[in-house]
Amino acid sequence: MDPEWHDDEKLIEALRDALASTDDVPPAFVEAGKAAFAWRTIDAELAALTYDSAQDPLDALAIRSESAILRSLTFASDGWTVELELTPNAVLGQLDPPEVGTVTARGDGGKLAEAEIDELGFFVLGPPPNIPYRLVCTTQSGTTILTGWITP
Amino acid sequence: MRDDPTVVDLVTRARDGDKNAWDELVERYAPLVYSVCRRCRLAQPDIDDVGQSVWLRLVEHLPGLREPAALPGWIATTTQRECFRLIRATSRVEPVDFEQAPDVPEQAIAEEEVLRHERKMILRTAFAELSRRCQMLLGLLMQDPPAPYDEISRRLQVPIGSIGPNRSRCLTRLRQTPALARLAADGPDDRTRG
Numbered sequence: 001m002d003p004e005w006h007d008d009e010k011l012i013e014a015l016r017d018a019l020a021s022t023d024d025v026p027p028a029f030v031e032a033g034k035a036a037f038a039w040r041t042i043d044a045e046l047a048a049l050t051y052d053s054a055q056d057p058l059d060a061l062a063i064r065s066e067s068a069i070l071r072s073l074t075f076a077s078d079g080w081t082v083e084l085e086l087t088p089n090a091v092l093g094q095l096d097p098p099e100v101g102t103v104t105a106r107g108d109g110g111k112l113a114e115a116e117i118d119e120l121g122f123f124v125l126g127p128p129p130n131i132p133y134r135l136v137c138t139t140q141s142g143t144t145i146l147t148g149w150i151t152p
Numbered sequence: 153m154r155d156d157p158t159v160v161d162l163v164t165r166a167r168d169g170d171k172n173a174w175d176e177l178v179e180r181y182a183p184l185v186y187s188v189c190r191r192c193r194l195a196q197p198d199i200d201d202v203g204q205s206v207w208l209r210l211v212e213h214l215p216g217l218r219e220p221a222a223l224p225g226w227i228a229t230t231t232q233r234e235c236f237r238l239i240r241a242t243s244r245v246e247p248v249d250f251e252q253a254p255d256v257p258e259q260a261i262a263e264e265e266v267l268r269h270e271r272k273m274i275l276r277t278a279f280a281e282l283s284r285r286c287q288m289l290l291g292l293l294m295q296d297p298p299a300p301y302d303e304i305s306r307r308l309q310v311p312i313g314s315i316g317p318n319r320s321r322c323l324t325r326l327r328q329t330p331a332l333a334r335l336a337a338d339g340p341d342d343r344t345r346g
Contacts, residue, residue: 001327001332002271005327005332006327008319008320008323011323011326011327012290012293012294012323014271014275015275015279015290015294015326016294016296017272018271018272018273018275018276018279019275019276019279019294024183024186025182025183025186026196028200029182029186029199029200029203030178030179030182032200032203032204032207033178033182033185033203033207034174034175034178036178036204036207036208036210036211037166037171037174037175037211039208039211040169040211040212040214043212046205046208046209048201048205048234048237048238048241049201049238049241050241076241146208148201148204148205149201149204
């Protein structure tokens, strides 16, 4: 036991701190963690978000003035990159290095959409899910890449 | 907490597909993940991203987890690594102090937060083992500012003169709870000295 805890004041202070700290964590954060259990059967490489045009004020402007692209995102794992462009009608993507395979959009509840990845690594997934989802790319050679969450 | 049987049991059950056990693990360690992220000065959306990565890695890691007792350390270190990766990848957060010596503070923050989390878990467990009356009394005294004695007297229906002695009696019981006694039985524990 911490020697300080023999002192009544110090012990009560430590206890206050211990009981208060759980309140700091937003309930949504805990719930998201619980939901992650649904992904346990997917044995995948995780690709983390490395670029998001929504976080880039200059780029967000350029994209808005230019075309139907709402947002562009990049996810990367050690060996793979997934580039995405979100448009109103579809998610346009490219897997790099290119490899034939399938791509699935999944939410916590299961599969939302599915498409083929062609030999250049391109895919068109549509219509885009209207709830948060992640992409699971499964290549012919047997690699599975799972992106971070995409919130429409 | 090194050989906390509850953690071992939760890990084993979660590994076998028990969703309730997983939920309990998340409840238990979400504050640890959260506090490490806060120490890295991440904003909320980034904290959510890191949280997702950590829980997913844990889901994958469960079958290979040899020593469930090492779980808090694993969680803190993984969180730390994910935080730094995010900081480096997006530079949305200024990586001021971290870039200069990325490895040293990385380990230090994780270890520190594990110890703080352990201490808090022990105290929370001990508090839950106290009688309802002690919990109420200490609860009122822990308010900021502490509830005045006359209010405590009214709410708990005890004489004002008994509050002081009861306070120290309840704290003594807290020290004697199995949660704290287990620590004492391990001998002087330098690891948790703050």
